[in-house]
Amino acid sequence: MRTLRFLLQKEFRQIFRDKSILRVIFIMPAVQLLVLPWAADYEVKNINLAVVDNDRSDYAQKLVSKITASGYFKLDRYTASYADALHEIEKNNADIILEIPASFEKNLIKESASTLFMAVNAVNGTKAGLGASYLQTIVRNFNEDIRTKWVQAPRFNTQSQIDVTHSNWFNLHMNYKSFMVPGIIVILVTMVGSFIAAVNIVREKEIGTIEQINVTPIRKYHFILGKLIPFWVLGLVILTTGLTIAYLAYGIIPVGSIFVIYVFAAVYLLAVLGLGLLVSTFCNTQQQAMLSAFFLMMIFVMLSGLYTSITSMPVWAQWVTKFNPVTYFIEVMRSIVLKGSTFADISKNLLIVFGFAVVLNTWAVLSYRKRA
Amino acid sequence: MQSVIVNNLSKNYGKEKEIKAVKDVSFDVSPAEIFGIIGPDGAGKTSLFRMLTTLLLPDSGNASVDGSDIVKDFKAIRKKVGYMPGRFSLYQDLSVEENLNFFATIFNTTIEKNYDLIKDIYIQIEPFKKRKAGKLSGGMKQKLALSCALIHRPVVLFLDEPTTGVDAVSRKEFWDMLKRLKQQGITILVSTPYMDEAGLCDRITLMQQGKLLSTGTPTEITGSFKQTILGVKAANMYDLLKDLNAYNAIEDAYAFGEYHHAVMKENSSEEALQKYLEEKGNKELVIQQIKPTIEDSFLRLMKS
Incomplete structure (x- = not known):
């Protein structure tokens, strides 16, 4: 116990002395939490629209002003030539072309029907898809407006109509921030818990101090615990910092119990620390450790459901996410913060993450050889 | 009893064990003797030391340090040997005092208990005890490393190229320190690429390409010429x-x-x-x- 205490003392001393590590530990979460949630927003705004108006009628004017008034579209060009509009798309100035045919108004009034043409720049798939559907919705509404104005509505609707309304549960205003912030906190905890720990262990190898340690009677498990405990603590500190920033900057207060979050994080950290330890046994230099960490982190982030929904991934990718501990914590964080899940709701995830902890740590300890 | 006994020790590296770093090496070292292993870079000195300090397993042969087998009793050996690797490998971001304290603690002892042993050496770096180890000069780093290797009063001290990259005055001082340690009854094995240091050892062995060429006192070796x-x-x-x-x-x-x-x-x-x-x-x-x-x-x- 005395040895362990001194190992821990030494470890904390080194961590607090290393300014660059401290910066990474405390400034990184602040910056990431203050910047990323604003950028990682699925709502598409500022779609640049080029309108080819061959009609120049009153109705065409009304349609265009209705579209621009929606707030989603910015009128990039109002022109009479399709070629001109297409050129705007080629220059990447416009995302969508809306072509209003000649005699749009005339046809609409006389024949009660008219056509519109829409051309979408699909280089950015999300923007193209969402932009087009927003535009269609606006045109449909416009259509409804005209109908109510021109067509004398019968007392009873001749066509049966289903009108769908919806409400957002657990996140009333579909605020992406309250959805992204818990996920980003998980990523931060993972980075500190696994990769900074891995780099720290590899550093002892790289500067040769591990040799000096190995010729001493220090026990293997003392050394490992001496390395893991500090980062376990730091992981929880990061979690606290993250939750504080989430409250101060976004007013996010977990609906569920904070205690449950901490219990889950404590177990989760055991799993990611095991991963960090495992990475460190395969690397000899800090550079190798950093690059392995970078590779793993990309996979962890992309296949965790942080940015994209897991259920819309192909089946094989869904299987990969099952082997990603980050997935489970993100799910738990979101359900506790937004929905107020309790121990009973997260017990399955807790058990799985505990399994990760056991497997990863056993593997790491087996491959960590004190003697070459 | 001999302090260090080495019998036909061999170590090979590589996938096919094709790189023979140490070939069939045998020698004895008496208690309180300064034993020098002289050889050029790549002779196998470090591999030999790493085997004797239980950091590396030999491929064949056996050896004992202070009566303990280097494979079977590695735990016992780690308690009683001091090892100073060729490369400075203390914590650069801890101060002189913290480093020494740390190593004393993990050997379950205190600086005070063995202060008399390291006093001569430590007194020279004591004015800088608050300084980080990484900020010390080469000679001072080496004195600190020696202090750390001695803090648990080892029976056998292994010094791997302790004077490489150290100026002439510091080298002389260092050898004087080793002589004093020898008087305290510590067996010292020291490797060096410098021939002029051979004369300062009680006995030496010449090592090249993993093999020992000749072992004896410096006068015996020159006398055989x-x-x-x-x-x-x-x-x-x-x-x-x-x-x-x-x-x-x-x-x-x-x-x-x-x-x-x-x-x-x-x-x-x-x-x-x-x-x-x-x-x-x-x-x-x-x-x-x-x-x-x-x-x-x-x-x-x-x-x-």
Whole structure:
């Protein structure tokens, strides 16, 4: 116990002395939490629209002003030539072309029907898809407006109509921030818990101090615990910092119990620390450790459901996410913060993450050889 | 009982074990002896030390340190040996005092308990005890490393190239410290690539390409050199060396500081050499008898 205490003392001393590590530990979460949630927003705004108006009628004017008034579209060009509009798309100035045919108004009034043409720049798939559907919705509404104005509505609707309304549960205003912030906190905890720990262990190898340690009677498990405990603590500190920033900057207060979050994080950290330890046994230099960490982190982030929904991934990718501990914590964080899940709701995830902890740590300890 | 006993120790590296770093090495070291392992870079000194300090498992052969087997009793060995690797490997971001304290603690002792042992060395770095180890000069780093290796009062001390990259004055000081440690009864194994340090050891062994060439006291080793060595100097040293190597009564000739050393074959004479060199047009010729040094012995053993 005395040895362990001194190992821990030494470890904390080194961590607090290393300014660059401290910066990474405390400034990184602040910056990431203050910047990323604003950028990682699925709502598409500022779609640049080029309108080819061959009609120049009153109705065409009304349609265009209705579209621009929606707030989603910015009128990039109002022109009479399709070629001109297409050129705007080629220059990447416009995302969508809306072509209003000649005699749009005339046809609409006389024949009660008219056509519109829409051309979408699909280089950015999300923007193209969402932009087009927003535009269609606006045109449909416009259509409804005209109908109510021109067509004398019968007392009873001749066509049966289903009108769908919806409400957002657990996140009333579909605020992406309250959805992204818990996920980003998980990523931060993972980075500190696994990769900074891995780099720290590899550093002892790289500067040769591990040799000096190995010729001493220090026990293997003392050394490992001496390395893991500090980062376990730091992981929880990061979690606290993250939750504080989430409250101060976004007013996010977990609906569920904070205690449950901490219990889950404590177990989760055991799993990611095991991963960090495992990475460190395969690397000899800090550079190798950093690059392995970078590779793993990309996979962890992309296949965790942080940015994209897991259920819309192909089946094989869904299987990969099952082997990603980050997935489970993100799910738990979101359900506790937004929905107020309790121990009973997260017990399955807790058990799985505990399994990760056991497997990863056993593997790491087996491959960590004190003697070459 | 011998302090260190090494029997046919071998270590190979590589996938096919094709790189033979240490080949069938055997030697003994008596208690409180300074035993030097002299050899060029890549001779296998570090591999040998790493096996004896239980950092590396031998492929064959066995060895014991203070009566404990290096494979079976590695735990016991780790409690009683001190190891100072060739590369400075203390915590650069901890201060001098913290490093020493840390190593004392993990050996379950305190600085105060063994202060008398390290006092001579530590007193020189004590003014800088608050300084980070990484900010120390080379000589001071080495003193700190030695203090850390000694803090648990080891029975056997392994020093891997302790004086490489250290200035002449610090080197001399360092050897004086080793002599004092020897008086305390500590067995010291030291490896070095410097031939001039061989004379400071009680016994030495010459190591090359994983093999021990010769073991004994420095005088025994130089004494086994039976041939005459002549030191030759002339105005043009380069031409002189070419002429010496061309002379058939010379076994070997090489540059050695101010003089060239010429190892003479038997039944050759100094006069004949002088006459030959003068005929070749060497000016300001000086020829003198030289007492063979360790380096001469080493070069001869290497070439044979």
